[in-house]
Amino acid sequence: MKRLIAGVIAAMAINGSAQAADVMRMAVTTSFNNSGLADVLLPEIAKDLDLEVQLLVVGTGQAIKLGQAGDVDAILVHSLKAEEAFVEGGYGTHRTEVMYNDFVFIGPQDDPARISDADAATSALAAIAEAKASFVSRGDDSGTHKKELSLWQGAGLNPAEFGDWYNAVGAGMGAALNTASGMPAYIMSDRASWLNFGNKGDLALLYAGDPVLFNQYAYLPVNPEMHGHVKNDLALKLEGWLTSDRAKALINDYKINGETLFVFNANDKE
Amino acid sequence: MDLFPMTATKIESRRRGQQLVGPIDLTLGGQGITVVIGPNGAGKTTLLQLLHGTARLSSGKIEWACSTEEARHHQAFVFQRPVMLRRTVLENLIYPLRLRGVTKPNAEERAREWAGRVGLTPMLARTATVLSGGEQQKLALVRALICEPKLLFLDEPCAALDGRAIREIEEILQRARASGTRMLLSTHDLGQARRLADDVLFLLGGRVHEAAPANVFFHGPETAQARAFLRGDIVE
Amino acid sequence: MVDIWSGITQAFWLVLSLDFELVEIAGRSLYVTLTALVIACLIALPLAALVAVKRFRARRAVIAVMNALMGLPPVVVGLIVYVVLSRSGPLGVFGLLFTPAAMIVAQVIIIVPLIASIAHQSIRDLWQEYHDLLISMNVTQTQKVKTLLWDSRRALLTAALAGFGRGIGEVGAIMIVGGNIDHATRVLTTAIALETGKGEFALALALGFILIGLAVAVNLAIHWLGQTEREGRW
Numbered sequence: 060m061k062r063l064i065a066g067v068i069a070a071m072a073i074n075g076s077a078q079a080a081d082v083m084r085m086a087v088t089t090s091f092n093n094s095g096l097a098d099v100l101l102p103e104i105a106k107d108l109d110l111e112v113q114l115l116v117v118g119t120g121q122a123i124k125l126g127q128a129g130d131v132d133a134i135l136v137h138s139l140k141a142e143e144a145f146v147e148g149g150y151g152t153h154r155t156e157v158m159y160n161d162f163v164f165i166g167p168q169d170d171p172a173r174i175s176d177a178d179a180a181t182s183a184l185a186a187i188a189e190a191k192a193s194f195v196s197r198g199d200d201s202g203t204h205k206k207e208l209s210l211w212q213g214a215g216l217n218p219a220e221f222g223d224w225y226n227a228v229g230a231g232m233g234a235a236l237n238t239a240s241g242m243p244a245y246i247m248s249d250r251a252s253w254l255n256f257g258n259k260g261d262l263a264l265l266y267a268g269d270p271v272l273f274n275q276y277a278y279l280p281v282n283p284e285m286h287g288h289v290k291n292d293l294a295l296k297l298e299g300w301l302t303s304d305r306a307k308a309l310i311n312d313y314k315i316n317g318e319t320l321f322v323f324n325a326n327d328k329e
Numbered sequence: 330m331d332l333f334p335m336t337a338t339k340i341e342s343r344r345r346g347q348q349l350v351g352p353i354d355l356t357l358g359g360q361g362i363t364v365v366i367g368p369n370g371a372g373k374t375t376l377l378q379l380l381h382g383t384a385r386l387s388s389g390k391i392e393w394a395c396s397t398e399e400a401r402h403h404q405a406f407v408f409q410r411p412v413m414l415r416r417t418v419l420e421n422l423i424y425p426l427r428l429r430g431v432t433k434p435n436a437e438e439r440a441r442e443w444a445g446r447v448g449l450t451p452m453l454a455r456t457a458t459v460l461s462g463g464e465q466q467k468l469a470l471v472r473a474l475i476c477e478p479k480l481l482f483l484d485e486p487c488a489a490l491d492g493r494a495i496r497e498i499e500e501i502l503q504r505a506r507a508s509g510t511r512m513l514l515s516t517h518d519l520g521q522a523r524r525l526a527d528d529v530l531f532l533l534g535g536r537v538h539e540a541a542p543a544n545v546f547f548h549g550p551e552t553a554q555a556r557a558f559l560r561g562d563i564v565e
Numbered sequence: 566m567v568d569i570w571s572g573i574t575q576a577f578w579l580v581l582s583l584d585f586e587l588v589e590i591a592g593r594s595l596y597v598t599l600t601a602l603v604i605a606c607l608i609a610l611p612l613a614a615l616v617a618v619k620r621f622r623a624r625r626a627v628i629a630v631m632n633a634l635m636g637l638p639p640v641v642v643g644l645i646v647y648v649v650l651s652r653s654g655p656l657g658v659f660g661l662l663f664t665p666a667a668m669i670v671a672q673v674i675i676i677v678p679l680i681a682s683i684a685h686q687s688i689r690d691l692w693q694e695y696h697d698l699l700i701s702m703n704v705t706q707t708q709k710v711k712t713l714l715w716d717s718r719r720a721l722l723t724a725a726l727a728g729f730g731r732g733i734g735e736v737g738a739i740m741i742v743g744g745n746i747d748h749a750t751r752v753l754t755t756a757i758a759l760e761t762g763k764g765e766f767a768l769a770l771a772l773g774f775i776l777i778g779l780a781v782a783v784n785l786a787i788h789w790l791g792q793t794e795r796e797g798r799w
Contacts, residue, residue: 240764257763258766401703405702412697414698
C-alpha cells in the first residue's frame with residue numbers, strides 16, 4: 060500500500076510532454092485572453108500547422124518588454140504608438156493588423172452619471188468626472204489604459220488632478236472588473252472581456268458605439284537580427300495563418316451570447 | 330601499542346584569570362584503577378578532562394608512550410550525567426564501533442554480547458532516552474568499554490545512582506580492571522574509593538595534595554587535610 | 566457564501582471525475598514543489614548542520630541573514646530570477662524562462678532559508694546535548710554532521726514540510742518566472758489567480774479547496790511513509 064501511494068505520487072509528478080512538433084511563445088494581452096478567442100484559435104493552429112503556441116498573458120507594457128528582451132517569439136497587442144516604437148527600435152520586424160474589437164463603458168445599473176445618454180465617449184467620461192462617480196482605471200500602462208488616458212485627454216481632463224473617485228488599480232482587465240464590481244464603479248473595458256466576465260454583480264454595459272472606441276490588434280514578430288534564437292520561421296508561419304481566410308472565418312464567427320466580439324481586418328489596407 | 334607511562338609536566342588550566350587546576354606533575358603507569366578524590370571544586374573533573382584532551386592546557390604538557398593522537402584513539406570517557414544518543418540502546422552501543430569502520434553486523438553482534446554481560450538485553454530495542462538513570466549509566470559505561478579502550482576516564486559515574494545501580498556499575502568496573510583496562514575514576518563516595526582504588530590522588534585547590542597507593546592512603550594518610558577529609562570534615 | 570458552497574461542490578465533482586485539466590495542473594504543482602523541496606533540502610540541511618557545529622568568525626552574521634531571508638518576499642525573488650533567466654539576462658542562454666525549471670529555481674531560493682533556519686535551531690540544540698560525548702569520541706566533522714542530521718530527523722522533517730507548505734501555496738514568483746502558460750507552466754495557485762481574475766470565484770475556490778486537500782494528503786503520506794507517531798521508532 061505504501062508503495063502504491065509512492066508510485067501514484069511519482070506518476071503524477073511526471074509531466075506530459077507537448078503533443079505538437081513545433082513550439083513557439085507569444086505574448087498576448089489580458090484583454091485578448093479573457094475574450095476566450097484564444098481557446099478557439101489555439102487548437103485550430105495546432106491542427107493546421109502542427110504548431111503549439113504557448114501564450115504568455117500579460118499587460119501590453121510587459122508584452123512589449125518581453126519582445127524587447129527576446130523572451131518570446133512574437134507579440135499580439137493593441138497599442139499603435141507602442142507598436143510603432145517597437146518596430147522603429149528594431150525589436151520587431153514589422154506590424155500586421157489582424158482584427159479589432161471595441162471598448163465599452165461599464166457601470167452601476169442605476170447609472171448615477173447618466174452616461175447612457177452621452178453622445179460621445181469623451182462626453183461620457185466628462186459626465187463621470189463632473190459627477191465625481193467612482194471610476195476604476197487599469198492603471199498598468201496597458202493598451203486599454205493608454206486608450207483610456209487618450210480619451211480623458213480628448214475630453215480636456217487630466218487624470219493626475221482627479222480626486223479619490225478615480226481608482227488606478229494597476230491590474231489586468233479581469234482584476235480591474237472585479238474591483239469595479241465590488242465598489243461598484245464605472246470602468247472602461249474591452250467588450251470581449253466584459254462578455255466573458257463571471258462576476259458582473261451590479262454592473263451593466265451603459266455606453267458603446269463611438270468609433271473612437273475601436274481597438275485594433277496587431278501581430279508583431281520579434282526581430283531575429285536582434286535575438287538570434289527566436290523562432291522567426293514559426294512566427295511568420297503563424298502570421299500567415301492569422302491573416303488567412305481560415306482565421307477570418309474563425310474570428311468573425313466567434314460569438315458570446317450571440318454577440319460578435321472581433322472583426323477580422325487583416326489585409327484591409329493592402 | 331602502549332600508551333603508558335603517561336607523564337604530565339606542570340600542567341595548568343586557567344580560565345578568566347582564575348587558576349582552576351595546576352601546576353600538576355603526574356605519572357600514570359598501565360595498571361589498575363586510580364581514584365581521584367577531593368572536596369567539591371578541587372578540580373577533579375577539570376583534571377580528567379585535561380588528561381583526556383577535551384579541555385585545553387593553559388601551560389605544561391602531557392606525553393604518552395605513543396603519539397597524542399594515537400593515545401586519544403584508545404581512550405574513552407564516562408560523564409557524570411550520561412549522554413544518550415536519541416536512538417535505541419543497541420544503536421547507542423554500536424555507535425563507537427561504527428565510527429571506527431566496524432561493519433554493522435559485526436558491531437551488532439559485539440553489542441549484543443556486551444549487553445548480555447551487563448543485563449541490558451531486554452532493553453536493546455528501546456529508545457535509550459526512556460531508560461532509568463542507572464540503566465543509562467550502565468549503557469554509557471558499556472558503550473565506553475565496547476571499543477576496548479586502554480584508558481577509561483570516569484567522572485563521578487555513580488553520583489546520581491541508587492545502591493543497586495552502583496553495585497552493578499562497580500561489578501562491571503572490577504571485571505574491566507581484571508581484563509586489563511586502566512581506569513581513572515573521580516568520586517565523592519569514600520566507600521566506593523576504598524572498594525575500587527589501587528592508588529589514590531587527593532586533590533585540593535587544583536593541586537595534587539597527596540598521592541599514594543590505596544592501602545597506604547586509607548590506613549595512614551600523610552597530610553592533615555587528607556586525614557580530615559577521610560574523617561568527613563569539611564576541607565577547604 | 567453561495568460561492569463557497571458552490572466551490573465545495575465543484576471541487577467534489579472535479580476530483581471525482583478526475584477532470585483531465587485538473588489532474589494536469591495538480592500534477593504539475595506537485596512536480597514543481599516536490600522537486601524544489603528535494604533540492605532545497607539537499608542544500609539547506611547540510612548547510613544548517615555546518616553552521617550549527619562549525620565555529621567561524623562570521624557565524625552570527627550568517628545565522629542572522631539566514632533567518633532574515635525567511636521573510637524574503639516571493640514576488641521579489643520571482644523578479645530577480647526572471648531578470649537573470651531572461652534571454653537578455655546573464656543566464657538567458659539556457660532558455661529556462663517560462664519553463665517549470667525556472668519555477669523550481671525560484672521556489673528553491675524561497676524555501677531554502679526557511680528549511681535551513683528551522684533545521685539549524687534543532688541541530689544546534691541537539692549539538693549542545695551531544696557535544697561532550699562526540700568530542701570525547703573524536704568524531705570527524707563529517708561524522709558529526711551525519712549523526713546530528715540523523716538524530717534530528719523528526720525536526721528536520723517538520724522543517725521540510727514547512728518548506729513544502731510555503732512552496733505549494735506560492736503564487737507570486739512562479740507566476741512571474743513561469744508565465745502561467747496553459748499546458749506548460751500553469752499550476753494550481755496560478756490557475757486560482759487566473760480564474761479569480763476572470764471573476765470565476767466558484768471555480769477558483771474549488772481549485773483552492775483541492776490545493777488544500779492535496780497539501781494535507783502529501784503531509785499525511787509523508788508521515789505514513791516515515792512511520793512517525795509509531796511508538797519506539799521515531
